[in-house]
Amino acid sequence: MKGTFFNKDIEWNIETTHESWPQGETISGVLKVKNHGKETLKLLESGVALSLGEIKKVQSRSDGALKIEQSQSVGNTDLTPGAVVEVPFSFKIDPNAPVTDKKQSYYLSFGQNFNESQLQVKISPKVLYLKVTGLLDTFYRFKLKEFKAAKKGVEFKFIPPSSREMANIESLLLTYTMEGNNLTMMFHFQVKKLDTTSVTNKLSKETLTIKKELTPKEYSLGPDLIHQDQILQCLDSVLSQVKLNNVF
Numbered sequence: 001m002k003g004t005f006f007n008k009d010i011e012w013n014i015e016t017t018h019e020s021w022p023q024g025e026t027i028s029g030v031l032k033v034k035n036h037g038k039e040t041l042k043l044l045e046s047g048v049a050l051s052l053g054e055i056k057k058v059q060s061r062s063d064g065a066l067k068i069e070q071s072q073s074v075g076n077t078d079l080t081p082g083a084v085v086e087v088p089f090s091f092k093i094d095p096n097a098p099v100t101d102k103k104q105s106y107y108l109s110f111g112q113n114f115n116e117s118q119l120q121v122k123i124s125p126k127v128l129y130l131k132v133t134g135l136l137d138t139f140y141r142f143k144l145k146e147f148k149a150a151k152k153g154v155e156f157k158f159i160p161p162s163s164r165e166m167a168n169i170e171s172l173l174l175t176y177t178m179e180g181n182n183l184t185m186m187f188h189f190q191v192k193k194l195d196t197t198s199v200t201n202k203l204s205k206e207t208l209t210i211k212k213e214l215t216p217k218e219y220s221l222g223p224d225l226i227h228q229d230q231i232l233q234c235l236d237s238v239l240s241q242v243k244l245n246n247v248f
Contacts, residue, residue: 001029003119005111009037010079012111014048020122023154024095024178027121031072031087031110035079043085047073049114050091051107052098058107058118066109066118095178098149099123125154128183128219129176131226139232140239142172153177153184168192168244170205183214185234189242210238 001019005012016029031048035041049071057065072089079085098104100122107118124130125147133156136142141161148155153176160169173188187210192203218230 001119001121003108003110003117005117006036007111007116009035009039010041011036012117014108014110014119016108016121020124021093022124023093023097023099023126026090026092027108028088028090029108031074031089032084033074033079033087034084035081038081040081041079043074043077043079044112045073045114046112047071047075047087047114048089048108048110050093051109051115051118052104053107054104055102055120058105058120066107066115068109068114071114093123095126096153097123099125099147099154101148104149125156125176126178127224128226129154129156132176132183132185132219132231133174135228135231135235136174140166140235150175150177165243166239169242179213181216183219185212185214186210187212187238191242208242210241212238 001016003014011034013032013034014029016027021027027050033043049068051066051068053066070091072087074085074087077085097106100106106121106123108121109115109118111117133144136158137144141163142158145157145159147157156174156176158172158174160166160172168191169189170192171190175186175188177184189208189210191206191208193206212234214230214234217227218234219227221227
């Protein structure tokens, strides 16, 4: 991924190895600054930063649209005519960093004050989250509708299966977070329940929240390998609490 802009005689160029990174990974690249002018220029308070912002505000160039979280400075440099300065950078993404969604995104902002131009970068959910989500689809037929950044972690919204035993489930919101190396999953089910206190036995709706926490030994068999059997046992335990015969 590349981005370039000019400010008078200075050319700013940024290049990264990828266009998308999962939570917890490292964004790396190189910032190059070239003086196309005939005079020596001094660079002060300049470089590249990893910044978070609301997409609409960034697009409309609103003041303060970007919040700098990490930065790599060019340093106080005298840039002679024709000279080029290269600044390698790497930014470690927090395991619970906000993912890119419809509202907000991370950017590589660069230039003077670290904010003359920006390049949007896509932060995707941790691979672990996507693999657990895949199990919910393959084994239980919960279809992913969308995901978005939560206050901490990532919130996945699912369409429940049409099977009879889960016909009482109207929706599922599943929030994944990492607490140290432990995987925490908060299941928020919207379910239909038979109101036996009513003369006509009406159906009512209620929210059922279930929290599960798995240690690395319980969710992983090694790098990029999930412990499928343990995770399925966990999901079975959760769903057994909301299936039709346990709610009505």
